[in-house]
Each structure stands twice: as structure tokens, then as C-alpha cells.
Amino acid sequence: MDTALTYADSHADRFVSELEELLRIPSVSTDSAYDDEVERAAEWLADHFDGIGMEHTEIIETDGHPLVYAEHITAPDKPTVVVYGHYDVQPPDPLEEWSTDPFDPIRHDGALYARGACDDKGQMFMHAKAAEAYLSAEGDLPVNLKYIIEGEEETGSMAIETYVREQGERLDGDVVLVSDTAMFSPETPSITYGLRGLAYAEITLEGPNRDLHSGNYGGAVDNPANALSRLVAGLHDDDHRIAIPRFYEDVRDLTAAERETYAALPFDEAAWQDAIGIDDVRTEGDYTTLECLSARPTLDVNGIWGGYTGEGAKTVLPSKAHAKISMRLVPDQQLGDVYDKLEAHLEAEVPDTMTLSVRRLHGGEPVLVDPSAPPMQAAKDAMGEVRGTDPVFVRNGGTIPVVADFQNHLGLDSVLMGFGLDSDAIHSPDEHFGLDRFHQGIQAIIRFHDHYAAMA
Amino acid sequence: MDTALTYADSHADRFVSELEELLRIPSVSTDSAYDDEVERAAEWLADHFDGIGMEHTEIIETDGHPLVYAEHITAPDKPTVVVYGHYDVQPPDPLEEWSTDPFDPIRHDGALYARGACDDKGQMFMHAKAAEAYLSAEGDLPVNLKYIIEGEEETGSMAIETYVREQGERLDGDVVLVSDTAMFSPETPSITYGLRGLAYAEITLEGPNRDLHSGNYGGAVDNPANALSRLVAGLHDDDHRIAIPRFYEDVRDLTAAERETYAALPFDEAAWQDAIGIDDVRTEGDYTTLECLSARPTLDVNGIWGGYTGEGAKTVLPSKAHAKISMRLVPDQQLGDVYDKLEAHLEAEVPDTMTLSVRRLHGGEPVLVDPSAPPMQAAKDAMGEVRGTDPVFVRNGGTIPVVADFQNHLGLDSVLMGFGLDSDAIHSPDEHFGLDRFHQGIQAIIRFHDHYAAMA
Numbered sequence: 001m002d003t004a005l006t007y008a009d010s011h012a013d014r015f016v017s018e019l020e021e022l023l024r025i026p027s028v029s030t031d032s033a034y035d036d037e038v039e040r041a042a043e044w045l046a047d048h049f050d051g052i053g054m055e056h057t058e059i060i061e062t063d064g065h066p067l068v069y070a071e072h073i074t075a076p077d078k079p080t081v082v083v084y085g086h087y088d089v090q091p092p093d094p095l096e097e098w099s100t101d102p103f104d105p106i107r108h109d110g111a112l113y114a115r116g117a118c119d120d121k122g123q124m125f126m127h128a129k130a131a132e133a134y135l136s137a138e139g140d141l142p143v144n145l146k147y148i149i150e151g152e153e154e155t156g157s158m159a160i161e162t163y164v165r166e167q168g169e170r171l172d173g174d175v176v177l178v179s180d181t182a183m184f185s186p187e188t189p190s191i192t193y194g195l196r197g198l199a200y201a202e203i204t205l206e207g208p209n210r211d212l213h214s215g216n217y218g219g220a221v222d223n224p225a226n227a228l229s230r231l232v233a234g235l236h237d238d239d240h241r242i243a244i245p246r247f248y249e250d251v252r253d254l255t256a257a258e259r260e261t262y263a264a265l266p267f268d269e270a271a272w273q274d275a276i277g278i279d280d281v282r283t284e285g286d287y288t289t290l291e292c293l294s295a296r297p298t299l300d301v302n303g304i305w306g307g308y309t310g311e312g313a314k315t316v317l318p319s320k321a322h323a324k325i326s327m328r329l330v331p332d333q334q335l336g337d338v339y340d341k342l343e344a345h346l347e348a349e350v351p352d353t354m355t356l357s358v359r360r361l362h363g364g365e366p367v368l369v370d371p372s373a374p375p376m377q378a379a380k381d382a383m384g385e386v387r388g389t390d391p392v393f394v395r396n397g398g399t400i401p402v403v404a405d406f407q408n409h410l411g412l413d414s415v416l417m418g419f420g421l422d423s424d425a426i427h428s429p430d431e432h433f434g435l436d437r438f439h440q441g442i443q444a445i446i447r448f449h450d451h452y453a454a455m456a
Numbered sequence: 457m458d459t460a461l462t463y464a465d466s467h468a469d470r471f472v473s474e475l476e477e478l479l480r481i482p483s484v485s486t487d488s489a490y491d492d493e494v495e496r497a498a499e500w501l502a503d504h505f506d507g508i509g510m511e512h513t514e515i516i517e518t519d520g521h522p523l524v525y526a527e528h529i530t531a532p533d534k535p536t537v538v539v540y541g542h543y544d545v546q547p548p549d550p551l552e553e554w555s556t557d558p559f560d561p562i563r564h565d566g567a568l569y570a571r572g573a574c575d576d577k578g579q580m581f582m583h584a585k586a587a588e589a590y591l592s593a594e595g596d597l598p599v600n601l602k603y604i605i606e607g608e609e610e611t612g613s614m615a616i617e618t619y620v621r622e623q624g625e626r627l628d629g630d631v632v633l634v635s636d637t638a639m640f641s642p643e644t645p646s647i648t649y650g651l652r653g654l655a656y657a658e659i660t661l662e663g664p665n666r667d668l669h670s671g672n673y674g675g676a677v678d679n680p681a682n683a684l685s686r687l688v689a690g691l692h693d694d695d696h697r698i699a700i701p702r703f704y705e706d707v708r709d710l711t712a713a714e715r716e717t718y719a720a721l722p723f724d725e726a727a728w729q730d731a732i733g734i735d736d737v738r739t740e741g742d743y744t745t746l747e748c749l750s751a752r753p754t755l756d757v758n759g760i761w762g763g764y765t766g767e768g769a770k771t772v773l774p775s776k777a778h779a780k781i782s783m784r785l786v787p788d789q790q791l792g793d794v795y796d797k798l799e800a801h802l803e804a805e806v807p808d809t810m811t812l813s814v815r816r817l818h819g820g821e822p823v824l825v826d827p828s829a830p831p832m833q834a835a836k837d838a839m840g841e842v843r844g845t846d847p848v849f850v851r852n853g854g855t856i857p858v859v860a861d862f863q864n865h866l867g868l869d870s871v872l873m874g875f876g877l878d879s880d881a882i883h884s885p886d887e888h889f890g891l892d893r894f895h896q897g898i899q900a901i902i903r904f905h906d907h908y909a910a911m912a
Contacts, residue, residue, distance in 0.1 A: 094667070214754075215853045426672075
């Protein structure tokens with residue numbers, strides 16, 4: 001392990017330059033205009049795994065974007081670590097709010113700025129560099145290693161879900177290791193033991209068969225944009241609880257112990273509010289902000305549009321209005337069931353002047369893992385040694401759909417050892433990743449393989 | 457009069473070709489990208505007035521788009537008719553729904569298709585052609601004539617409003633004649649004696665200082681798009697009445713006689729609904745559809761937007777959300793007062809997690825004219841002779857802001873003798889104007905001048 005650590009240290013700068021190459025490829029998975037770039041990112045990554053000495057590398061074609069697979073299996077008695085990550089990124093919109101080109105990475109103030117710098121190209125690439133360090137410095141790894149890197153994480157992980165369900169035996173192993181989460185804070189490193197699920201839908205209301213003059217038709221023709229506002233408003237009650245019937249019936253409530261752990265976290269709520277420019281939160285019932293951010297379900301409008309949205313005034317009564325609405329789920333909510341409840345509620349509430357359509361865009365199930373399991377403890381030690389402070393175990397409000405699939409289809413728990421920070425602005429303009437954390441991540445992964453091999 | 461009518465008849469085809477020239481100029485007043493084209497339309501029109509023999513023509517520069525003025529005053533004892541119209545047009549959006557280029561007029565099935573074909577280039581141009589017929593065929597007009605044609609009707613008529621207020625004496629006269637309205641139906645020609653006013657606002661809600669990841673922040677950060685939906689939903693009650701406090705206090709209710717007139721109109725509501733593809737109306741209290749369309753105030757969302765509106769899914773919690781909201785007003789509501797009430801209501805309802813801003817984009821006051829006045833009766837006769845059926849007097853749900861200004865600042869009533877039809881798709885894709893109505897309009901205007909001169 002020590003020579004691997006030294007190797008990583010002495011090649012740190014080249015590692016960053018290589019990451020910059022990958023960040024220059026705009027692999028935006030949600031927009032088909034970028035399909036060729038997504039493909040190019042997969043090829044770049046596969047070539048890279050080849051180059052660092054992985055025994056076998058391949059691009060697995062799917063109905064969607066390709067999967068990149070690489071393995072290095074040298075002894076049947078070693079534990080097998082499956083590393084998961086993704087090479088696709090969010091769209092860079094709104095482009096005009098970026099300080100620099102999102103696909104031309106720059107190093108500034110100790111951080112690397114680009115779309116995907118943290119989520120997840122930067123974090124995923126740490127795993128490739130950890131393996132390179134072992135293979136170059138020591139000629140072998142303490143564990144067997146399988147990489148499965150997808151290109152659809154930002155759009156619902158459809159291809160990898162199918163792959164896990166249909167060809168999951170290829171990923172047979174002992175544990176999944178993932179770096180796609182944030183630490184609780186710079187001072188409080190953390191390992192994530194819970195993730196929320198996601199149900200993302202696009203709803204459309206259609207009223208009249210064409211846009212109408214609001215003077216000639218206003219007053220008698222129901223307006224889809226007004227009707228959509230009523231529908232959306234009706235999705236919450238006055239206590240900011242979700243008003244969809246039976247929405248909460250499968251929600252596993254927090255245990256007293258969990259609530260204590262939440263309460264003990266060093267959360268500076270005023271600073272947190274300040275960082276995002278808000279004066280007050282809007283939380284559910286008597287749950288704390290932290291609990292609402294990760295252990296309670298949510299419903300948010302991600303986008304809404306209809307009618308004239310250009311400069312000036314157009315007196316139009318729009319024929320259609322649309323909203324993208326997503327819900328974050330917690331155990332034991334089930335994705336399909338929650339979609340059904342949303343749809344039933346909307347159908348019941350939509351006025352008979354409108355036609356409603358609901359498209360289920362993508363989703364993922366929620367996850368919980370036992371923090372006392374050996375790989376979780378190996379990660380705790382590895383991260384603690386690198387950061388100088390033992391990490392805490394926390395739940396995360398985001399969603400990594402495939403982590404639930406690993407658990408539900410392959411029986412594999414995932415260790416979510418991420419080095420992001422909330423301030424990294426993932427999914428936002430000026431996404432970045434601190435270079436110190438990039439290098440620490442590589443060191444921690446090197447240590448994890450060693451410690452886990454010793455425990456397993 | 458007869459030689460003028462014959463002249464108009466024998467030059468009918470050239471008149472259409474000339475109108476096509478004007479329609480080729482995309483004079484979209486609401487979008488500054490088209491400013492040069494708006495200017496070009498004004499110049500074309502002034503040149504045209506010169507060409508038909510108007511005594512004096514000029515382009516009046518303003519802080520906004522120019523006014524085109526033309527006059528022909530030959531005897532102080534003749535009554536003076538002020539003709540108002542507008543040469544600007546609505547944006548052509550959504551462009552992809554047009555069957556042909558909105559700024560390349562084509563004649564099809566007896567109609568002329570182009571943005572502005574009816575509203576208002578086509579109708580305004582009828583007045584130029586009626587004057588040409590008199591001047592060319594008879595060497596003079598039975599009335600003194602003043603044209604005031606603006607380029608900002610679709611964005612609030614700011615420049616002409618200022619002009620009327622500050623230099624209104626230039627428009628001294630006896631009556632205003634306007635063709636910018638629709639007939640009740642092809643079988644029921646009509647003259648409009650009432651117009652609704654308009655108060656058009658753009659509202660913005662700002663929450664967090666940047667777009668946030670909905671997984672990391674959802675559940676505690678109030679979402680501006682959800683909050684906007686609540687605000688908009690709260691603008692109506694369950695009876696489709698506007699829920700802004702004291703909104704209705706100045707609304708002059710319909711008289712029993714007016715309600716009888718409405719009830720007597722040959723309105724085929726099923727066919728009307730069918731034409732716009734709706735199964736049911738949404739009206740206020742026990743008012744009929746026709747009453748709600750023209751004699752009751754309204755509130756409509758004309759546009760709404762926020763967050764991610766592209767292809768696929770983006771899990772963003774938007775930092776801002778926007779809506780364009782307009783209200784149609786009826787006598788005796790006052791524009792400024794209604795804006796104040798809207799703003800006070802929104803300020804009271806906006807959650808303290810949000811910053812609200814309200815921009816007053818443009819507006820106009822409502823209008824009512826006495827149908828028994830001589831120019832109204834002259835118009836009734838002129839239109840009846842041309843259409844073969846006496847027109848009825850109706851109220852119109854649309855707004856022509858300057859008509860209220862003529863009434864309030866110059867004491868001039870307006871005769872709204874329009875030849876449009878609801879099926880002309882003004883403000884919508886495939887706007888068109890039946891060529892029969894274009895030619896009938898010219899004939900009716902020729903007759904109006906004659907009849908009104910005889911009465912006055």
C-alpha cells in the first residue's frame with residue numbers, strides 16, 4: 001500500500017491533467033444533441049482503463065448510452081470490489097451564469113472548474129488512479145476489482161438497471177464502492193448509509209386546440225397555465241406536507257437513535273442558509289432541516305412552462321402548459337407505487353376542461369445500508385486516516401438509482417465514500433472540485449482496498 | 457360616392473397586392489430585434505398615404521415606435537373623421553405551428569394568410585384604399601380626414617397615449633373611426649360599443665441565489681416554481697371569480713337590457729367550443745359565456761416559466777420562477793387601481809421565503825360608447841348596405857388602449873366598425889383575412905363617410 005500511496009502522490013499533477021481531458025468531452029446524457037459526445041467519453045474512459053493495465057476492458061453497448069466495464073481479477077480468494085461511477089454529466093444550463101466555459105476546465109484557487117468536475121467524472125476518476133497506483137507501483141491489487149461505469153446516471157440509469165437485472169452475474173462480488181456523494185462538511189467527513197429514491201414525471205395539460213387571444217376568449221375558456229398552477233399548488237398542504245393521498249403510508253419514520261445522530265451533527269444552519277441566499281426554510285411538520293433534506297420525502301417542480309415567455313407582452317391564452325415534477329422517496333416507499341399515487345391524484349384533481357398526460361421520465365428506489373458492516377468500517381478507517389478525522393455515517397438526500405438495484409437484484413451493499421462538498425455547485429453553474437479532495441480521494445481508495453482485504 | 461365605390465371595385469386586386477407588400481414587413485413591436493422592421497413599415501405607410509394624394513403626410517418620431525399621420529382637410533364645414541389603426545403586429549410564435557411563412561403572405565381559398573393580415577394591417581389598410589377611391593374617382597372626400605396610425609398597439613400604445621395627452625389638439629375632430637375588431641359572426645355583422653381594458657404584469661419570485669440540486673436541497677428550501685403556482689392558484693376562487701380583494705368593487709354590472717341583447721344574439725356555443733377544441737367553458741358565477749367573454753373582467757396567465765424546460769430530466773430546484781399575468785377590465789375599473797390591488801394581494805400572499813417583483817408591462821382603460829349617436833348610426837347603415845344585414849351593437853372582450861384615451865383626453869367617441877372574424881386566428885398561427893371582407897370593408901368605409909357627412 002505504501003508504495004502505491006507514494007506513486008499517487010508523485011503523479012498527482014498528471015492525474016489532474018488526465019481528468020481535464022475527460023472533462024472537455026461534453027457528455028450530457030439527457031440531451032440527444034450530445035449523443036456523440038457521450039459515446040466519445042465512454043471510449044476515452046475504456047482506453048484509459050486499458051492504459052493503466054486493467055486485465056480486461058470493454059464497452060458494453062446498450063439501448064441507451066454504453067457502459068464501460070473493466071476488471072482485474074488475480075486470485076479467487078481475494079474479496080471482489082465492484083466500483084461504480086458515471087461518466088455522464090448534467091446539462092450546463094443556464095450557460096450564461098457560468099464564469100468560464102463549463103467544458104473547458106480551469107484550475108483556480110486550488111479547485112478544478114467544469115461541468116462534471118465533481119459529479120461524477122472527478123470522483124469516478126479517483127478510482128482509476130488508485131488502481132493505476134497499485135498496478136504501476138506494486139504490480140497487483142489487494143482485491144479483485146471490477147469497474148462498471150455508466151453514462152445515464154443523470155437521466156435515470158435505465159441501461160445499467162437492465163444490465164444489472166439481466167446480466168448481473170458479471171458483477172458478482174462482495175461489495176460495491178462508490179464515490180458520488182458529498183461529505184457532511186469540510187470538517188466532518190462522512191460516509192453515506194442512506195439515499196433517497198426519485199420519481200420524476202413530466203405533466204402536460206391541454207385545453208383549447210390552439211393558442212387563443214386572451215381578449216377574445218378570456219373569461220370563458222379555462223387556461224391551462226392557470227389550471228396547472230392549481231394542480232401544482234394542490235400537491236402540498238399548508239404544513240408543506242405532500243397532499244397526495246396515502247403518500248406517506250410506506251414512509252419508515254426515523255428512529256429515536258437516528259434523530260439523535262442528526263441532532264448531534266455540527267450543522268451551522270444560518271451559514272447554510274446564507275450560502276444559498278435564503279432567510280428561512282420551509283420544512284415538513286416538526287422535522288429538522290437536516291432530517292427534511294435526507295430522511296423525509298419531497299415533491300419539487302424542476303421546471304414549469306407554457307404560453308409566451310419572451311420579451312415584452314403577448315396577450316395569449318396558451319393551449320398547453322407543462323411541468324417537470326420530481327419526488328424524492330425514502331424507505332419503504334416504492335417507485336411504481338408512488339408514481340401511481342401521483343397519477344391517481346392528478347387524474348382526480350384535473351378539471352374536466354383539460355386533458356392531462358403524465359410521462360414517467362425516470363426514477364430510482366431509496367436505499368439504506370447497515371453502517372456496522374465490514375466494508376463500511378474499512379471505509380471509515382481509510383477516510384479517517386486521510387482526512388485526520390473519523391467520518392460520521394449520514395443519510396443523503398440525493399439519488400443513485402443503481403445503488404438500489406445492486407441491493408435489490410444482486411444483494412450487494414454499497415459503500416458510499418464520497419469526497420464532494422455541498423459548495424461544489426454540482427448541477428449548477430461553476431461546478432468545481434477541490435484538488436486536495438481529488439488527491440485525498442485517491443489515497444483513501446488505495447487504503448480502502450488494503451483495509452478491506454485485511455478484514456474480509 | 458358611387459364613382460368611388462366603382463373605383464374601389466375595379467382596383468380590388470391591386471389593393472390586395474399592395475397590402476401584401478406591407479405584410480411582408482415583420483413589424484413585431486414587442487421584440488426589439490424587429491425595431492428596424494417596425495420603422496420600415498412606418499415609412500412604407502407614410503409613402504403610401506403620400507401616393508394616394510393625401511394633402512399632408514408625416515412620420516412622427518416618439519420615444520418608442522413612430523406614428524404615421526396623414527390629413528386631407530378641404531372645408532371647415534365638413535365633419536372631421538379621425539381614422540385610427542396600427543401597423544405593428546404580434547410575434548409569430550409558435551413559428552412551427554404556421555402552415556406557411558407568417559411574413560410571406562399567400563392567397564388561399566379566398567383569404568390572405570399572414571401575421572397582421574387581419575390585425576390590423578389588413579383592416580387599417582381598407583381606410584387608405586377608401587380615401588384613394590374618393591380622391592382618385594371624385595377628387596375630394598365628403599369629410600375632412602385625419603389618419604393616426606401607431607406602431608405599438610400590441611405592446612400597450614405608450615407613444616400614442618403620450619401624443620394624445622400632450623399634442624392631442626392635432627387630432628381635433630368629430631369622431632374616431634376604427635377597424636380593428638371582429639364581427640359577431642359571418643351572418644351577424646356588428647359594431648362594437650364596448651371594449652375591455654387591460655392590465656398586464658410580469659411577476660418574478662426569487663428564492664435561493666442559484667439553481668440547486670433537488671436531492672441535496674429539496675425538502676427544506678422553498679421552491680419558487682411551487683410557490684409561484686400557489687400564488688397563481690390563489691388568484692381565483694372555486695367559482696372562477698378573481699380572488700384579489702375588492703377587485704369587483706368598481707365593476708359596472710350589466711343592465712337587464714344589455715343581458716337581453718346578449719341573450720338574443722345567435723350564438724352557437726357548441727360550434728364555438730368545437731372550433732377551439734374544448735368540451736366545456738369555465739365561467740364566472742351565473743354569467744353566460746358571451747357575457748364573460750366581453751362584459752366581465754378576467755385574469756389569465758399569458759406565460760409561465762422557471763427551472764429546466766428542455767428535453768429529458770434535470771433535477772434542479774430553480775432559483776427563480778416567472779409569470780406574465782394579464783387582467784381584462786370593464787367599466788368602471790381603473791387601470792392603476794387594479795394594478796395596485798393585484799400588487800397588494802401578491803405582496804400579502806407571497807411567502808417570506810421569497811422575494812417578489814412585479815413589473816407593469818402595459819395596459820389600457822375600458823370603453824363604452826352610446827350606440828344611438830349619429831356616427832354609430834351612420835356606421836350601422838354603411839355596414840348594413842354592404843353586408844345585406846343590419847349589424848348589431850356588441851361589446852368586445854379585447855382592448856384598444858388608445859380608444860379609451862380618445863374618449864378620456866380628447867372627448868372623442870370611437871366607432872368600432874371591424875370586419876374581422878373570430879376564425880381569423882389573430883394572435884395565433886395561420887392568421888388570415890377573407891378577401892371578400894377586405895373589399896366590403898373598403899366599400900363600407902366609403903359609404904360611412906358619405907352617410908356621416910349627410911348626418912353631421
